[in-house]
Amino acid sequence: MIGFxxxxxxxxxxxxxxGQPDNHCCINVATYGKDGRFAMTDRGRTALRQSRDCLQVGPSSLRWADGRLEIDIDEVSSLPLISRMRGQITLTPSAVTGIELPLTPGGEHVWRPVAPIADISVNLEAQGWQFEGHGYFDSNFGTRPLEHDFNTWTWARYPTATGATCFYDVKRRDGSVLETAINFLPDGQARHVSGPPATPFRRTLWALRRNTRADPGTTPKQVKPMLDAPFYSRSVVETQIDAQTVQGVHEALDLRRYANPILKPMLAVRVPRRARWRF
Incomplete structure (x- = not known):
């Protein structure tokens, strides 16, 4: 889930x-597998409430309490499976970092891995949507539209025997690149590592190009599809890093495709607008 x-x-x-980001906010929730749902309702500023420890957008909220992130979900999924998505998610970080990574030289876009290693508990009001496992929490900030500064990027987070490793590989519109590999330890320490080379693997159903890091001589593979759109892919990918086979969440984004105005009406089907909200 993502709060915007x-x-x-x-x-x-x-x-x-x-020009008015507070008038276009939402809590995006997606579940995967059989009977998976997707909710991303664009809400107006009357639905937004903020405090030091809480972000609330309409009926859903994220709140820090006792060192945990408590998320209350109350959304309605979009086409083709319209239904109520309701319940709680609790994320407990092993540590909270203070790390920020500028994605452009001028700092117009910044990635902050708040809790790269965490435990989660999911309890949604639908059969099969209750589980516990390892989780991840980050944040992104920007002052310009993504498509103004980037052509493509891939991001991945892989749990490892000692913690977790994140890869951020960005191709900017000016021709420059950012290739970052960061290893995180459970106590919140982080260090840049060299990482294996970026390696292409099978395209998505929308023919979106994908790559991730992999040891020479090995090829990554998708083991679970999650979200497949014309300009964006999210999936569970298996790869090999430093002779260790790992599985993690992988994202690929093509901002050149996203900039195509033809896509906007298609997105409106999945992203309804609800401008008015009263608490």
């Missing part, structure tokens, strides 16, 4: 000129 103030993938926010 200025919903970067909302067609309504793009059509508005992106």
């Amino acid at each position: 103030i200025g919903s970067v993938f909302s067609p309504w926010y793009a059509w508005s000129g992106r």
Whole structure:
């Protein structure tokens, strides 16, 4: 799930000129597998409440309490499976980092891995949507539209025997690149590592190019599809890093495709606009 103030993938926010991010906020929730659902309702500023420890957008909220992130979900999924998505998610970090990584030289876009290693408990009101496991929590900030500064990027987070490793590989519009590999320890310590080379693997159903890091002579593979859109892919990928076979969440994003105005009406089907909300 993702909390947005200025919903970067909302067609309504793009059509508005992106001048009022607080008037285009949402809590995006997605479940996967059989009977998976997707909710991403673009809400107006009357639905937004913020405090030091809480972000609330309409009926859903994220709140820090006793060292944990408590998330209350109350959303309605979009087409093709319209239904209520309701319940709680609790994320307990092993540590909270203070690390930030600028994605552009001028700092117009910043990634902050808040809790790269965490435990999660999921309890949603639907059969099979209750489980516990390892989790991850990060944040992104930006002052410009993504498609103004980037062509493509891939991101991945892989749990390892000693913690977790994240890869961020970015191709900017000016021709420059960012290739970052960071290893995180359970106590919050982080260090840049060289990482194996970026290695292409099978394209998505929308023919989106993908790559991730892999030891020479090995090829990554998708083991679970999660979200497949014309410009974006999220999946569980298996790869080999430093002779260790790992599985983690992988994302690929093509901002050149996203910039195509034809996509915006398609997105509006999946991202409804609800401008008015009263608490």
